[in-house]
Structure formats: C-alpha cells, structure tokens
Amino acid sequence: MKFSAVTLLTLATGILAAPVAEANYDVSYSSYEAPKAPKPHYEKPKPKPHHEKPKHEYPAPKPHHEKPKPKPHPKPTYKAPKPAPKPHKPEYTKPKTEKPKPAPKPEYKAPTYQAPHY
Incomplete structure (x- = not known):
C-alpha cells in the first residue's frame, strides 16, 4: 500500500499525541469496571425516532350485543321428489355390410398320364 506523506504524518502525530493513561494511586480498585461483553444483534435497543408519533384517541367500544336466537320451528315435511x-x-x-364373396375357383382335374410299357 502506498500512503502519501500527508497521510503518514497525520497517522504518526495522531499516535504520538494520543493521551496516555497514567497510573493514579488515588483511584481504588473497586471503581474499576470490567469491560462488558458485546450484546448480540437481537438485544440492541431500537433507535428512537427523531419525532414522536401522534397518539390516536380511539372512540370507546360499543357494549357487547348478542344477536337474538330465532325460535325453533318444526320443519315442514315434503314429499320425496320423483x-x-x-x-x-x-x-x-x-x-351390417356383407363381405363380397370371392369368385369361385375353377375346379382342377389332374391330367391322366399313361406310363409307357416297355
């Protein structure tokens, strides 16, 4: 990393001019507070808004009212529907379509062959 001369000078003077804690013998050990452990993110307090929200005044709720139940009437009997x-x-x-019959084949008669007599 390259730092400019101005940056190095400010860092060096800032480190040298930092206040140094000196041992004070008048302070007792009981006033020492140990560093507290960091809180997890879910325990952090919510930031307060810059302005307060206006508080709404709601009208008083109406008294509880129950709907009166209807009196039970006998159900009329109906005939079963047809x-x-x-x-x-x-x-x-x-x-039904009939299949066409094939043309009749001509009858075949084997030729008669007479064997020669020797």
Whole structure:
C-alpha cells in the first residue's frame, strides 16, 4: 500500500499525541469496571425516532350485543321428489355390410398320364 506523506504524518502525530493513561494511586480498585461483553444483534435497543408519533384517541367500544336466537320451528315435511324420467331412446340396429364373396375357383382335374410299357 502506498500512503502519501500527508497521510503518514497525520497517522504518526495522531499516535504520538494520543493521551496516555497514567497510573493514579488515588483511584481504588473497586471503581474499576470490567469491560462488558458485546450484546448480540437481537438485544440492541431500537433507535428512537427523531419525532414522536401522534397518539390516536380511539372512540370507546360499543357494549357487547348478542344477536337474538330465532325460535325453533318444526320443519315442514315434503314429499320425496320423483326421479326425473329418462328420455326414450329408440332402438337402432346397426346395418351390417356383407363381405363380397370371392369368385369361385375353377375346379382342377389332374391330367391322366399313361406310363409307357416297355
């Protein structure tokens, strides 16, 4: 790292001019406070806002009111509904197509062969 002369001079004078703690014999050991452990991030206090939020005054709640329950009336009896009639489907026979018959083969007669007599 390269530092400029001004930066090195300010660092050196800052270190040399830093206040040095001197031993004071008048101070007792009981006034010494040990350094406290750092708090985890979830225990940090929330920062206070720069302005206070206006406090809203809400109207008083209404007294509790229950809806009156209706008196039970006997349920009327109804006849069971009839099932809906199914529409009549006419019978339909599927037309059958006949396969064309193959042409009849000519009858084959084996030729008669007479063997020669020697």
